[in-house]
Amino acid sequence: MLIVFDLDDTLIDTSGTITPYKLKEFLTFLVRRGIDVGDWENAIAEITQLDKQCVTSKDTVRFTLERYGAVHLYPAALALYSEPLPKDFRIPTTPHAKNVLEVLHSRGNRLALVTGGKKDYQLEKIEKAGLEPALFSKIMVPADMKKRSAYESLLKDFLVLPGDCVVVGDRIPMDLVPAHDLGFRTVHMRWGRGHLWKKEKWIERSISDLSELLEIL
Numbered sequence: 001m002l003i004v005f006d007l008d009d010t011l012i013d014t015s016g017t018i019t020p021y022k023l024k025e026f027l028t029f030l031v032r033r034g035i036d037v038g039d040w041e042n043a044i045a046e047i048t049q050l051d052k053q054c055v056t057s058k059d060t061v062r063f064t065l066e067r068y069g070a071v072h073l074y075p076a077a078l079a080l081y082s083e084p085l086p087k088d089f090r091i092p093t094t095p096h097a098k099n100v101l102e103v104l105h106s107r108g109n110r111l112a113l114v115t116g117g118k119k120d121y122q123l124e125k126i127e128k129a130g131l132e133p134a135l136f137s138k139i140m141v142p143a144d145m146k147k148r149s150a151y152e153s154l155l156k157d158f159l160v161l162p163g164d165c166v167v168v169g170d171r172i173p174m175d176l177v178p179a180h181d182l183g184f185r186t187v188h189m190r191w192g193r194g195h196l197w198k199k200e201k202w203i204e205r206s207i208s209d210l211s212e213l214l215e216i217l
Contacts, residue, residue, distance in 0.1 A: 002160050003104055003217065004151070004179070006169035007115035007122060009192030011097045011210075012129040016192075018091060019057075023047050025080050026061065035068050055171070055196065057081050082118040091129040094191055096211040101135050103214055110137045112154055114167075116145035116174065148178035155182070166217060168210075172197040187216065 008014040027043055037043040051060045061078050065071045085091075105111055115122045119141040126133060133139065138157065140150045155162065162183030169175025170189045180186050180202055188199060188206040199206045205216055 001109045002165045003109050004112045004167045006175045009170040010189045013092045035070050082121040095209050100210040105135045113139045114150045116142050
């Protein structure tokens with residue numbers, strides 16, 4: 001079986017560590033550009049709440065800049081989200097992620113990682129989370145965030161049928177819809193932004209801990 005994982009808020013706790021750091025970076029950037037964000041603690045609380053309701057970080061940046069009348073800063077502000085993290089920054093995995101990967105791999109499954117974004121930045125996250133790249137038969141980072149073509153490529157590379165593939169991800173529209181459209185099995189990880197969506201009837205399982213995969217697969 002081919003098991004395809006998303007990275008952010010599926011294997012690593014992006015929303016609990018990277019997101020708070022980047023939100024503070026973003027507000028600091030605005031202040032340095034002369035934008036009055038008001039009381040710092042209130043600004044942090046407001047942008048944090050907004051981010052929990054946004055499907056992507058791009059939406060958080062765009063809505064915040066619209067609020068402060070600083071849309072012209074969008075390209076520079078968005079670039080902050082893919083800048084390297086501090087050298088000593090560590091990213092925890094979601095619960096049991098490392099063990100689950102090792103067990104699934106030891107059972108003879110082939111594992112793949114498909115994560116959207118800037119390649120260097122996504123690879124940095126993998127390193128800082130202490131994930132073992134060798135466990136994955138393939139790691140793909142589509143820059144346009146669109147995963148369907150990556151899934152199609154995996155079918156050709158591994159010569160497998162869609163029904164023998166499972167995709168595990170937190171964001172239903174980005175991770176699971178294109179997989180379902182191709183006939184893949186799907187597992188929804190309810191972590192971070194994964195809580196924004198209700199379970200669709202076509203989703204095989206909805207989990208909040210990757211250890212549940214060991215009973216499903």
